[in-house]
Amino acid sequence: MKIRFTKMHGLGNDFVVLDAINQNFVPTPEQARWLADRHFGIGCDQLLVVEKTDTPGVDFRYRIFNADGGEVEQCGNGARCFVRFVHEQGLTQKREIRVETKCGIIAPRLEADGQVNVDMGAPRFLPAEIPFDSATDAVVQPLMVGDATIDISVVSMGNPHAVQVVADVDAAPVAQLGPLIEAHPRFPRRVNAGFMQIVDRHAIRLRVYERGAGETLACGTGACAAVVAGIRRGLLDSPVRVATRGGELSIAWGGANSPVMMTGPATTVFTAEIELPNNL
Numbered sequence: 001m002k003i004r005f006t007k008m009h010g011l012g013n014d015f016v017v018l019d020a021i022n023q024n025f026v027p028t029p030e031q032a033r034w035l036a037d038r039h040f041g042i043g044c045d046q047l048l049v050v051e052k053t054d055t056p057g058v059d060f061r062y063r064i065f066n067a068d069g070g071e072v073e074q075c076g077n078g079a080r081c082f083v084r085f086v087h088e089q090g091l092t093q094k095r096e097i098r099v100e101t102k103c104g105i106i107a108p109r110l111e112a113d114g115q116v117n118v119d120m121g122a123p124r125f126l127p128a129e130i131p132f133d134s135a136t137d138a139v140v141q142p143l144m145v146g147d148a149t150i151d152i153s154v155v156s157m158g159n160p161h162a163v164q165v166v167a168d169v170d171a172a173p174v175a176q177l178g179p180l181i182e183a184h185p186r187f188p189r190r191v192n193a194g195f196m197q198i199v200d201r202h203a204i205r206l207r208v209y210e211r212g213a214g215e216t217l218a219c220g221t222g223a224c225a226a227v228v229a230g231i232r233r234g235l236l237d238s239p240v241r242v243a244t245r246g247g248e249l250s251i252a253w254g255g256a257n258s259p260v261m262m263t264g265p266a267t268t269v270f271t272a273e274i275e276l277p278n279n280l
């Protein structure tokens with residue numbers, strides 16, 4: 001079977017985007033893993049699948065698959081690429097779109113300067129909402145990782161995040177601790193592990209070891225979760241510039257139940273077709 005796809009990225013967090021409205025294709029976990037494979041397939045951190053929806057007042061549904069084939073709830077950089085994709089493919093002319101994801105509705109808006117602003121919804125903190133095995137919803141919680149105890153803040157942006165503060169992101173042991181935190185038994189659905197360096201009250205540097213994808217050049221929901229955690233810890237004030245290895249995002253949050261607003265770029269690389277191997 002031949003499928004048409006578009007390669008996109010948000011600050012180097014890269015995607016294979018599939019139009020499942022005009023072609024009848026939603027990948028199985030095996031197909032998603034093959035498409036995401038950088039050696040044998042196309043290569044990406046996540047696959048994004050754009051579908052129709054019957055929900056009143058909602059324009060599209062979009063589904064997110066990690067490179068490991070698992071379907072997940074949310075993707076911030078993906079939300080920005082999604083809105084550019086539906087415009088460029090002529091699927092809508094609306095600049096402000098309401099889109100259904102596995103964890104609810106988000107509202108990305110394509111700005112005149114090409115940047116995308118996304119209402120990512122309100123963060124959640126209760127252990128059951130992450131999910132995280134803990135008797136308390138304290139803002140800072142100890143987590144035993146190997147022989148060490150680290151202090152994390154847990155945040156759900158629809159998907160789960162564990163954020164820690166580090167002195168220097170470049171020296172942070174992301175490759176060593178990331179996989180241990182991701183698969184920690186206290187996170188029954190695994191977790192995205194964020195490493196945040198505070199630069200000043202309006203700026204951080206961030207690396208994220210993503211669930212199901214490993215360290216990426218940027219993580220949009222990770223940026224939202226880190227800023228929310230930093231504000232709740234009294235270290236940051238909104239808005240906050242988030243410097244990732246792939247570039248910069250702006251994140252604003254008014255506290256409590258207000259939505260997190262994310263602004264950043266979305267880039268199309270190319271559109272092409274690929275033949276799926278018959279054994280998949």
Ligand SMILES: N[C@@H](CCC[C@H](N)C(=O)O)C(=O)O
Nearest residue numbers: 075076077159211219220221
């Ligand atoms: N890269 C994304 C997050 C993608 C999903 C994540 N790996 C998860 O499993 O929750 C972003 O930009 O938010």
